[in-house]
Amino acid sequence: MRFATKSATRGCLCRGWAVRAGIMSKVLLKGLKKIYDNKVTAVHDVNLEIEDKEFIVLVGPSGCGKSTTLRMVAGLEEISEGELYIDGKLCNDIAPKDRDIAMVFQNYALYPHMTVYQNMAFALKLKKRPKAEIEKKVQEVAQILDITQYLDRKPKALSGGQRQRVAIGRAMVRDPKVFLMDEPLSNLDAKLRNQMRAEIIKLRQRINTTFMYVTHDQTEAMTLGDRIVIMKDGYVNQIGSPVEVFNKPVNLFVAGFIGMPVMNFFDNCRLLLENGVYYAEIRGVRFQLDEFQQKALQQNGQKPCEIIAGIRPQHISVGKGELSALIEVSEMLGTEVNLHTRSNNDEVVMVIPTVDLQTDVSMGKTINFTTQPRLIQLFDKTSGNNLIWFDDKSAAADAPVCKQYNF
Ligand SMILES: Nc1ncnc2c1ncn2[C@@H]1O[C@H](COP(=O)(O)OP(=O)(O)OP(=O)(O)O)[C@@H](O)[C@H]1O
Numbered sequence: 001m002r003f004a005t006k007s008a009t010r011g012c013l014c015r016g017w018a019v020r021a022g023i024m025s026k027v028l029l030k031g032l033k034k035i036y037d038n039k040v041t042a043v044h045d046v047n048l049e050i051e052d053k054e055f056i057v058l059v060g061p062s063g064c065g066k067s068t069t070l071r072m073v074a075g076l077e078e079i080s081e082g083e084l085y086i087d088g089k090l091c092n093d094i095a096p097k098d099r100d101i102a103m104v105f106q107n108y109a110l111y112p113h114m115t116v117y118q119n120m121a122f123a124l125k126l127k128k129r130p131k132a133e134i135e136k137k138v139q140e141v142a143q144i145l146d147i148t149q150y151l152d153r154k155p156k157a158l159s160g161g162q163r164q165r166v167a168i169g170r171a172m173v174r175d176p177k178v179f180l181m182d183e184p185l186s187n188l189d190a191k192l193r194n195q196m197r198a199e200i201i202k203l204r205q206r207i208n209t210t211f212m213y214v215t216h217d218q219t220e221a222m223t224l225g226d227r228i229v230i231m232k233d234g235y236v237n238q239i240g241s242p243v244e245v246f247n248k249p250v251n252l253f254v255a256g257f258i259g260m261p262v263m264n265f266f267d268n269c270r271l272l273l274e275n276g277v278y279y280a281e282i283r284g285v286r287f288q289l290d291e292f293q294q295k296a297l298q299q300n301g302q303k304p305c306e307i308i309a310g311i312r313p314q315h316i317s318v319g320k321g322e323l324s325a326l327i328e329v330s331e332m333l334g335t336e337v338n339l340h341t342r343s344n345n346d347e348v349v350m351v352i353p354t355v356d357l358q359t360d361v362s363m364g365k366t367i368n369f370t371t372q373p374r375l376i377q378l379f380d381k382t383s384g385n386n387l388i389w390f391d392d393k394s395a396a397a398d399a400p401v402c403k404q405y406n407f
Pocket residue numbers: 036037038040041042060061062063064065066067068069216
């Protein structure tokens with residue numbers, strides 16, 4: 001059984017409402033499994049230790065078990081196997097209302113006949129909190145979310161983003177130990193989504209609570225998460241900081257899922273070993289691997305093998321190198337140019353900074369390209385695991401063989 005923890009502490013911006021002195025909100029998922037009545041195993045053996053005040057994002061394609069995992073933490077779905085602890089307390093059999101958590105859903109439904117104030121006050125009223133306390137709490141939260149001026153309005157008189165903020169506010173007034181959010185931005189348009197994403201980052205600094213956030217959007221995951229949990233088919237494939245999962249993807253799936261544009265994959269390549277030195281051979285061109293790659297491969301006793309080589313579009317440079325490609329589409333974006341090229345039978349996408357660009361990158365041109373060997377990701381052709389970054393202790397060791405890299 002493996003756990004991933006985050007020991008680093010973050011700067012704590014405790015102010016006003018946000019002060020939760022002495023309240024810890026650690027969440028531990030220990031071998032969590034969900035088998036639905038129809039015998040579908042939606043979640044297999046999730047092990048995750050979420051630190052107090054940490055922002056964890058669960059990300060993965062549709063159906064991979066993100067919502068199921070979150071709903072087990074919320075208590076909305078029974079846990080089939082494993083244990084859930086909140087602050088060291090076993091919560092498997094504790095009712096949702098007694099777990100001290102709040103959840104915001106994608107399809108949040110505000111009460112249409114109530115004002116924003118009444119919507120936000122509702123949960124506290126049910127709890128029979130004193131009127132003065134409710135008033136104080138709603139006003140404080142409204143201020144944080146910048147919706148004070150809408151407190152007397154009905155939801156139908158609000159924009160999508162404002163309604164979303166009310167939905168978040170409704171959860172915030174309960175002052176939860178853990179904030180669970182299931183795709184809270186997915187029904188907003190692209191511009192509003194970006195705005196709300198920034199709002200959530202600010203909010204998170206202010207309210208200083210543990211977050212579990214579900215999305216299928218990797219940009220959202222990368223920008224919001226302290227750590228990201230990448231899931232596929234009910235299995236956790238990797239848990240790490242945004243930088244870790246970007247630079248050290250443990251398998252083909254993670255490599256292809258994280259990063260925009262998607263990593264280029266070259267199948268039928270080879271890892272060579274000559275006179276104790278490792279090379280990656282990509283389309284007949286040899287790259288002598290960097291020192292750290294040599295060491296890692298040596299330590300693993302890696303034998304020469306067939307590999308799939310991965311190169312990120314941002315890690316390609318043009319105008320030199322032995323590989324060549326025909327530019328089919330050239331998209332000038334100002335600071336960079338996106339090139340969609342064909343190199344023999346491979347489609348290769350390149351993101352090239354324009355600042356020192358000397359090469360003609362117009363459509364129809366043939367260019368040479370290369371990369372730095374240390375930036376080449378080496379995947380075992382059979383298992384799909386990264387020869388450098390996968391290890392038996394990583395979360396992905398539980399996941400089945402990962403050959404998939406076309407999405
Ligand atoms: N109530 C249910 N009964 C049976 N199977 C279910 C039930 N709810 C979900 N599933 C199945 O469990 C798997 C995981 O579903 P889940 O809703 O957790 O996925 P998700 O990652 O949240 O996907 P999405 O991004 O589409 O919301 C899917 O195969 C789904 O069909």
